[in-house]
Structure formats: structure tokens, C-alpha cells
Amino acid sequence: MDKLEEFRIETRQWLAENCPQSVRKPGFIPWGSQKMKLKADTQTWLDLMIGKGWTVPTWPKEYGGAGLSREQYMVLMQEMRSINARAALTGRGVNYIGPTVLEFGTDEQKAKWLPTFAKGQGGWCMGYSEPAAGSDLANLQLRCVDEGDVYRLNGMKTWTSDGIYGDWIFCLVRTDTEKPKHDGISLVLVNMDQPGVEVRPIQLISGDSPFCETFFDDAIADKGDMIGPKNKGWSVGKRLLQYERSVHGGVNTSGAQVVEKRQSIAEIAKTYIGVNAEGKINDEAFRTRLLKLEMNDRAYKLTQQRVIAETKASAPALATSILKVGMAEFAKERTEVLLEAMGSQGLGWEGDAFTDKEIRATRDWLHTRAVSIYGGTSEIQRNIIAKRVLGLPD
Numbered sequence: 001m002d003k004l005e006e007f008r009i010e011t012r013q014w015l016a017e018n019c020p021q022s023v024r025k026p027g028f029i030p031w032g033s034q035k036m037k038l039k040a041d042t043q044t045w046l047d048l049m050i051g052k053g054w055t056v057p058t059w060p061k062e063y064g065g066a067g068l069s070r071e072q073y074m075v076l077m078q079e080m081r082s083i084n085a086r087a088a089l090t091g092r093g094v095n096y097i098g099p100t101v102l103e104f105g106t107d108e109q110k111a112k113w114l115p116t117f118a119k120g121q122g123g124w125c126m127g128y129s130e131p132a133a134g135s136d137l138a139n140l141q142l143r144c145v146d147e148g149d150v151y152r153l154n155g156m157k158t159w160t161s162d163g164i165y166g167d168w169i170f171c172l173v174r175t176d177t178e179k180p181k182h183d184g185i186s187l188v189l190v191n192m193d194q195p196g197v198e199v200r201p202i203q204l205i206s207g208d209s210p211f212c213e214t215f216f217d218d219a220i221a222d223k224g225d226m227i228g229p230k231n232k233g234w235s236v237g238k239r240l241l242q243y244e245r246s247v248h249g250g251v252n253t254s255g256a257q258v259v260e261k262r263q264s265i266a267e268i269a270k271t272y273i274g275v276n277a278e279g280k281i282n283d284e285a286f287r288t289r290l291l292k293l294e295m296n297d298r299a300y301k302l303t304q305q306r307v308i309a310e311t312k313a314s315a316p317a318l319a320t321s322i323l324k325v326g327m328a329e330f331a332k333e334r335t336e337v338l339l340e341a342m343g344s345q346g347l348g349w350e351g352d353a354f355t356d357k358e359i360r361a362t363r364d365w366l367h368t369r370a371v372s373i374y375g376g377t378s379e380i381q382r383n384i385i386a387k388r389v390l391g392l393p394d
Helices: 003-018 040-052 070-082 092-104 107-118 233-248 265-273 284-310 319-347 356-370 378-389
Strands: 124-127 143-146 150-157 168-174 185-191 197-201 212-222
Touching (some): 092 107, 092 168, 265 319, 284 319, 319 378
Parallel strands (some): 124 168
Antiparallel strands (some): 168 185, 197 212
């Protein structure tokens, strides 16, 4: 028996003995926010996984990981998926800023921050976009002034995901107004629980308010919490975006990622559309559309697995842009097909005439209108693919 197979057997046995039955189903996955109290079984699962280093399986052991190889990481994901165990920790701490600190941070910064990410000790937000700096991100204007022991920040960010629950925020800031716009940018970590930071939710068409505006009025950041060299944050920030896109594309190789099992659209469609004498969905055109969706879903998942297996370094590759575009289109198509299956029952916003699942489907459909925008628009991803993957001229 080879070592990988031994690891699989040991992993399977540990999960069988330690993974609570209550977390072997879809549910809330902690992302570190200290403003959210976890249920007892969720906290137990998190503590157990922290002890194994499996919240960040591929990170070095000295930083809270397990030091797993890529092959071992894939085995762990497969075994967790086989029992439908949800991840013990997710979010921007382990998936975005954590890998960035691991790659660009000093030894002191790694020792300070990485163990806190691995333990989920703080919910992290992303401070990139501004009202005049969206796709043209390098136009950002949030000022960050050196005042000796600290940096002082003035300005704002927008579209701050989970801002009202965030404990910390990593921000791209303007540290030099005289340099060309790409050269005067730095990446700094800022405590959101201070008088100089104000967060205001933004109401979305889906009815949720996960995004916020974040205002900085003489907020401060410690001098030692600038990641990467001063005025060289554009390169650091771009790398962090690759980590973000790898997560959206389903090829995250840092924290755990487990796909939750969902009721198939085919079963849902049979309930609403009905079946014919052969037991098939009683609408040939819909069956064809659903078949194409399922085939694309299967191909997409196989591609995800191949990219993870072929990624030699811990850093994501340019293929993440391809998968980000594919994920966005697939997510939108899935909700479209689901609403088609439900017919008029898939158009409910509220009221007793609609079930909770039907109302959720409507709101999910509205939410997925944004998936081709956040994490870098599909247009930006296609430009990256054209230039960096296909080598096409500007």
C-alpha cells in the first residue's frame, strides 16, 4: 500500500470518528467574523479541524496548516465530499489575504497573521473598489499617509462584501500621489473596529444587503501591517485577485472547499412539469436544455479537478480567469433553468402562494445577475485570457 492510500484510509477513519453528523449537510460555514456566534456543533467541527491543520490543509504546519501535498489535499477534499461534510472554515482570511501574506509577507507578518487566519480569528473584508475606481482599479484615491508609527487613512471603499460583520479589511490605498497611478499604490491591513471606520449597507435588487460602503475618517493602520513594499501594492493586489478568482472558479488550493449536494433540477422539474409515460420530464425542449446544462456542469467540474492537479505551485495560474468566466455563465444558466422548471411559481417575491424554496429561487436568480461582475468582470477576464493565455495583441 502506498503512502497516499494510507493517508486516504487514515483520513476516512478520522472523519468517520470525528465529523459530527449535524455538519454532514448544507449549512453555515464560518468565515471568522467575531460578530457572529457559532452553534455548538459548528464550533466543535471548527476546533477539530483547526487541531488537524485542515482549515488550511496545504499551509506549512508552523502557520496552522497541515503541510499536505497537492495529492493529499485532493484526497482530503474527496473524502469530505463523500460524507457530505461541509468545510469548517471559509472566507477571505483563508482564501484571499492568507495566501497573499504567505507569498508576500515578511517572516514577522507570517508569524503574526497566518495562525489567526487558520483559526478563523477575525472576519476579513476586501477594500478594492471605489466610486471612481471599479474596473479601472488603479484610479483608486483612498489616501494613506505615513505618520511615523502608523499610517492614517482618509477616503472610502464601496461594494465591501459583509462589511457590517467584518473585523478587519485589507485595502489597496494611495501612498504616493506624485507617481504614475499604478506605482503609488500599497496594500495595508486595517482594523474595522475603530472610531475612524464607518460602514453603511447597500440594498440590492435581491433584497439582501451583503455589500456596503466603507468610510475612513482618520482611521489608522499599524506600520508593520503593509503587505509587500510601499508603492508596490499593485503587483500584490493583482496576485490577491488571482486567489479570489481561483475561489470563484472552484480551484482554490488553500482552504478547504466542499461542494454541497443540492436537489437536482431534474427532480424539481418533474414536480412542476410532470412526467410522460416513460418517466421523463414532460417537455422535450426543457429536457434538452437541462441535458446541456448537466453536461457542461460535469465538464466544468472535471476541468476544475484537472487544474488543481496540474497546478504545481501554491499560487493560482491564469486558468483561473477561464474558470471564473465559465462559473459565471454556468451559475446564471442554472438559475434560469430552475426558474423555467418552476414556471410562474418561480417568480414569487413573497406571500403564501409561494413556498420558501420558490421565493429563494427567485432571489437567487436576481443575485446571480452579479456573478459576472464581482471578482473581476467577465469582460476583464476575457481580456486577461486574450492577452496572457492566447497571446493576442492589445
